[in-house]
Amino acid sequence: MTRAIRVPLKRYLTRFFKKDLLAGLTVGVISLPLAMAFAIASGANPENGIYTTIIAACLVALFGGSRYQVAGPTGAFIPILLSIVLTYGFDNLLIAGFLSGIILVIMGLLDMGSLIKFIPRSVTIGFTAGIAVNIFAGQISNFFGLTGLERHESFLLNMQEIMTHFDTINLYSTLTAFICLAVILTTPRFLPKVPGSLVGLILSTIIATLFFPNDVITIASAFGGIPSGLPHMQFPDITLDKIQLLLQPALTIAILGAIESLLSAVVADGLTGTHHNSNRELLGQGLANMVIPLFGGIPATGAIARTATNIKSGAATRYSVVISAVFVLLTMLALAPYAGLIPLASMAPVLMVVSYNMSQHQAFISIAKVKSLSTGVLLITFFLTVFANLTVAVEIGLLLTMMLFVKRMSEIMVVTQVVPDHENHLIDIADQNALHTYDCSQISIFSIEGPLFFGAAQMFSESIMSTIHYDPKIIILRMSRVPIMDITGENHLRMIVENIQKKGITVLMSGLNEQPEKKMKKTGLYAQVGQDHFFPHTNHAIAYALEHINKTHCSTCQKLNGNECVLDKK
Structure with a gap:
């Protein structure tokens, strides 16, 4: 029995560990700044995003249905999570995340993994583009260092806040943001294998710390720094009233998480020639989202960009993702005091670039050019996502799609x-x-x-x-x-x-x-x-x-x- 265990381990160490180590370190380097940025944009503290990255990556890698899936906080969740925090508070966000995990597990047990694939492209592109606009708009204040703004759920009210308080622009924050943005955009030309977001954060932070340390808002000054210890496990205070109150937000998180994770798994299949198990993936995502809130983390799902990076970096097994989580954990424990020096203005360009990349603007334009009924669904879903909220957008988008489907089927x-x-x-x-x-x-x-x-x-x-x-x-x-x-x-x-x-x-x-x-x-x-x-x-x-x-x-x-x-x- 001992030999049967040692032989596979020896074979893994000799054949696969080096590939997984390189891929895991690469993904970890990318995941760390994104984890903090996504958490801050979602109305949480940066450490909440780090905890999410560590736990989600491990659990989804070990129990999910895709060998290369990298799970964690994503940009797609930012508007809905921020809305929940503003409406119900952060503690209730943890409960909503826990409930979404239960819903995902139920979806997996009911073999609903394949059904998610039938959500039309016009709906997914519409709400993804709308989310991208909301993320981009949400970072304008940090980019220019504006102060005195009140955060709202409404896109128009947030734009009004920006216009009203634009006279509070901080030139040091603006300079920091432009430096970070320039580095992010130019790094791929000169160092294609190095994450531009990480280089931009480090370089702009160093410049701000050396030349105008007291003139920009940093993670430490805004959130009191990042804890250098492990989080304590605490079960959320769940009551029947809170379940009824948070069921709809939880359902939205679950549906969006299912769509995002399965789309990411499909991308991984296309890059590797493998086939994921949709229902097992939902079970893994559900388990992760049930555990994450116990340690103060925010909801997570499969991250398409990080999953693709994991594959392109040579990952051989699902343990590459576990290695990335261990790297993020060790980095947090060792470098937490230094992470507090990062200006919020440096975080803004990172999220702006993420929003641009996730917008799928080319696909959006190609569907819009067709001028068909699908174009109408695309535009309605997009504008509802921007000007209403993601829940309404997805519900109306799916309802319109169903009506169009019935119409087309009746014509057959x-x-x-x-x-x-x-x-x-x-x-x-x-x-x-x-x-x-x-x-x-x-x-x-x-x-x-x-x-x-x-x-x-x-x-x-x-x-x-x-x-x-x-x-x-x-x-x-x-x-x-x-x-x-x-x-x-x-x-x-x-x-x-x-x-x-x-x-x-x-x-x-x-x-x-x-x-x-x-x-x-x-x-x-x-x-x-x-x-x-x-x-x-x-x-x-x-x-x-x-x-x-x-x-x-x-x-x-x-x-x-x-x-x-x-x-x-x-």
């Missing part, structure tokens, strides 16, 4: 009258004048194509009833192209069958698929039509119909006498 539903030709094929007759040349006065055949659900049921009824211009003896409904039927579609089909049967017309059905058949059997419609009136193929239904029509009428039919009756050829 087609009901046409068909007749057989002399080669035993069914052909559509779109011209009603031509129909009189081919049809039979006793047998009518209708081909139904598309899902028979609530969005198309009314159109289906109207199409059938408006197409029947006479009372045949037998109507054949060709159902082979109806893949699914919901209870509303079944109800409309039932009304059609009942109306036809009241006129003494026999209803036959052919090619019924498995799901509609089960639905009709459960509701009793199958028995109402009659078990012997269902046929695997339309030709079988036609043969049955020919045996049950009025032969006397056929003998006087001019089409039969003129050899034009295609039914007689069957």
Whole structure:
């Protein structure tokens, strides 16, 4: 047993540890400044972001469904977390984060991982771009060192605060911010493997500390520095009233976290050729978000940029992410006093660049250029995210998307009258004048194509009833192209069958698929039509119909006498 444990460990140390160490250190260097910046922008203290990075990275790496996923605080969470802090307070943010973890676990247990993938691109791009605008706007005050501002949930009120207090601009803070921004933008040209955000923070902090240390607001002066010890575990004070109060914010955090983490996992799959487990990923994210609040951390999710960096840095296993978390922990313990010297003006360009990169402006413009219904969903989701809040934006965006989906699916539903030709094929007759040349006065055949659900049921009824211009003896409904039927579609089909049967017309059905058949059997419609009136193929239904029509009428039919009756050829 001992040898079985040691052999894999030895193989890992010789083959994979070096790659994971390099990737972990790279991700750790990037994660540390972002953790503090995201926490501050979310209305929390910088150490809360660091705790989140450490715990989330370890738990999601070990229990999540993606081998390379790097979890932690992200820019996408900033507006919603800040809104919760401003509305309910930081302590309640911890409770909302804990509840979101429970929701994520439930989503994973209910196999909802695959459903998140069906959220349309117009919605995700819309709210992501809106979040980017809010993040960028939220850093303007720190960039210029403005003072006396009151933070609001409303984008317009925050812009008004900035305009009102712009006369409090601090030139030292502005200079610090421009130095950091310039370094961030130029570092990739000269040092492509070095994180520009880290270099910008260090260089601008050194300049500010040496030349104007008392003229800019720093992490230490704003938050009292960063603790150099480990956080104490404390369970949030959860009550039934607080659960009811915070359930909607928690649900928003969970949905956004699920979307972000699974999108990140998909990106990782594309870069590595692997396949993640969506439900396990939700379970890992849920577990992490349940543990993080116990140590004062803010909600976390998969970070696309850090995950991509982990892969591009040569990560071989999921332990590279654990190494990055250990690096952040050790760095916090060793360098916490020095981190307090970082000016808030240096943090602002870091988040501004993050917001620009996450905005997906090219994708936004490409969708907007199409000028379709998806463009409307994109713009509505975007503007609601900016001017209302993320919860409303996602809810309205998904509602609009569902309505558009129903509309498009209803347009797929087609009901046409068909007749057989002399080669035993069914052909559509779109011209009603031509129909009189081919049809039979006793047998009518209708081909139904598309899902028979609530969005198309009314159109289906109207199409059938408006197409029947006479009372045949037998109507054949060709159902082979109806893949699914919901209870509303079944109800409309039932009304059609009942109306036809009241006129003494026999209803036959052919090619019924498995799901509609089960639905009709459960509701009793199958028995109402009659078990012997269902046929695997339309030709079988036609043969049955020919045996049950009025032969006397056929003998006087001019089409039969003129050899034009295609039914007689069957």
